[in-house]
Amino acid sequence: xxxxxxxxxxxxxxxxxxxxxxxxxxxxxxxxxxxxxxxxxxxxxxxxxxxxxxxxxxxxxxxxxxxxxxxxxxxxxxxxxxxxxxxxxxxxxxxxxxxxxxxxxxxxxxxxxxxxxxxxxxxxxxxxxxxxxxxxxxxxxxxxxxxxxxxxxxxxxxxxxxxxxxxxxxxxxxxxxxxxxxxxxxxxxxxxxxxxxxxxxxxxxxxxxxxxxxxxxxxxxxxxxxxxxxxxxxxxxxxxxxxxxxxxxxxxxxxxxxxxxxxxxxxxxxxxxxxxxxxxxxxxxxxxxxxxxxxxxxxxxxxxxxxxxxxxxxxxxxxxxxxxxxxxxxxxxxxxxxxxxxxxxxxxxxxxxxx
Numbered sequence: 001x002x003x004x005x006x007x008x009x010x011x012x013x014x015x016x017x018x019x020x021x022x023x024x025x026x027x028x029x030x031x032x033x034x035x036x037x038x039x040x041x042x043x044x045x046x047x048x049x050x051x052x053x054x055x056x057x058x059x060x061x062x063x064x065x066x067x068x069x070x071x072x073x074x075x076x077x078x079x080x081x082x083x084x085x086x087x088x089x090x091x092x093x094x095x096x097x098x099x100x101x102x103x104x105x106x107x108x109x110x111x112x113x114x115x116x117x118x119x120x121x122x123x124x125x126x127x128x129x130x131x132x133x134x135x136x137x138x139x140x141x142x143x144x145x146x147x148x149x150x151x152x153x154x155x156x157x158x159x160x161x162x163x164x165x166x167x168x169x170x171x172x173x174x175x176x177x178x179x180x181x182x183x184x185x186x187x188x189x190x191x192x193x194x195x196x197x198x199x200x201x202x203x204x205x206x207x208x209x210x211x212x213x214x215x216x217x218x219x220x221x222x223x224x225x226x227x228x229x230x231x232x233x234x235x236x237x238x239x240x241x242x243x244x245x246x247x248x249x250x251x252x253x254x255x256x257x258x259x260x261x262x263x264x265x266x267x268x269x270x271x272x273x274x275x276x277x278x279x280x281x282x283x284x285x286x287x288x289x290x291x292x293x294x295x296x297x298x299x300x301x302x303x304x305x306x307x308x309x310x311x312x313x314x315x316x317x318x319x320x321x322x323x324x325x326x327x328x329x330x331x332x333x334x335x336x337x338x339x340x341x342x343x344x345x346x347x348x349x350x351x352x353x354x355x
Contacts, residue, residue: 001300004292005324008050008305010283011221011258013094013169015050015306018299019320022287022310023053023098023172023226025066027338028345033064033071035080040087041346045317047093050306053172053261054084056100056179059159060152061115063180065102067130068340072097072159078166085167096170096224097163099156099214103180104141104189105234107131117141118148120183120190120197120206125235130338146194149206152180157213160223170222170258173211178234181207185244188237200240204248211252224259224285225252229275230267242270249279259283261308273303292323318350327351 005017030036043052058064058071071077081097088095104119109131119141128135144152160171175181183189184206190197196205207225214223229245230238238244249260260280264272265288276284286304295307313319315332322329336344 002302004296004299004307005320008283010051010224010285010306011170012219013051013096013222013258015094016092017050017320018306019050019295019323020285020306020308021046021049021052021313021319022308023055023174024310024314025055025069025338026345027066027068028340029068029070030080032074032076033058033069034074034076035070035084037083038342038346039070039080040084043084043095044087044091045346045350046313046319047088047091047095048318048320049093049313050320051169052088052093052095053308054095054097056098056102056174057159059099059101059155061112062118063101063103063155064111064115065106065129065179067110067132067338072099072162072166073155078162081163081166081168089167094169096172097159097166097168098172098174098226099159099163100174101152101156101180103183104138105129105178106139106141107136108139109133109136118144118152119180120144120192123189123191125178125189127235143192146196149196153206153210153213156210157217160214160218164218164222170224171214171218172261173207173214173223173225175207175225176228176231176233176263178231178236181210182231182236185248186236186238187244188239189235200244200247203244204251207248208251211255211257215255215257220256221258223257224261225257226261226263228263228265229272230270231263231265240269241267242275245270245272246275246279249275253279253281257282259285259305261285261287264288315348317348322351325351
């Protein structure tokens, strides 16, 4: 019987176990959106995961949304990430970079003054975002011109190349949580009348072409992508997510990508697991508030090839060892999730010994 602790290959990357650290924004990047030594320590502490997927990282200044998030589009950023990957690899770990273009989920207060906030359509998302000046409404975005879309796709491909130059084993494209790829996919945020809007086959085009470009840049076996059909987070809505995501999965299955990372959130509109069963022919990583018991059932039952955990890794840098030994899990302080500095970031202890 396959267990959480058995090795598995996701595309070109061999994992020592099937327990993946999910991407989580932690807002600790330094000036210039450069990864810091603190971040290298944070990820090093968690290198026993079969695979670490980093926090969402902007492929361009335009793609930044949140406060103190890192980039992968400057020489200093690439150098900062190299320190992170070296630290993880020195511990025997594997690490992918999550590429996250926030699109309309942004404030100009958080990014370079020359960087626009863009989206498929000029529709402001409802809600607010944290800035150094407090909570502010999301920007009203500028609709991308058709001629601009190839540029954004090239930025994703360039980000993938930069990630490999920084020592990453691969990359994951963030296609959910209301960010730019999800904005293109969703009928509520995509009111375009060109070849990237309207029908589901048009609305999936931006994501398909982005994944194709990334695969061409670094190899399909080093590229994964994350979805959550029916997820309303960040004011996203689609009239038929089963149709949209079914079309997406069928379109990208032939690319032979490393994996799809599914956040399986219950939705009255769609069964995500059924979508994967009927439309996806590759490796699957499952996520969403999993217990160890549920994760074991998904792995042993062949529903997933690997499983990802987010917040349990915050207070438990040695989560794999705790699972392996049946040890209790530590809690974490929610107040320090996004605050600068080491507190609530690198000061959670590992178990020294397990009896």
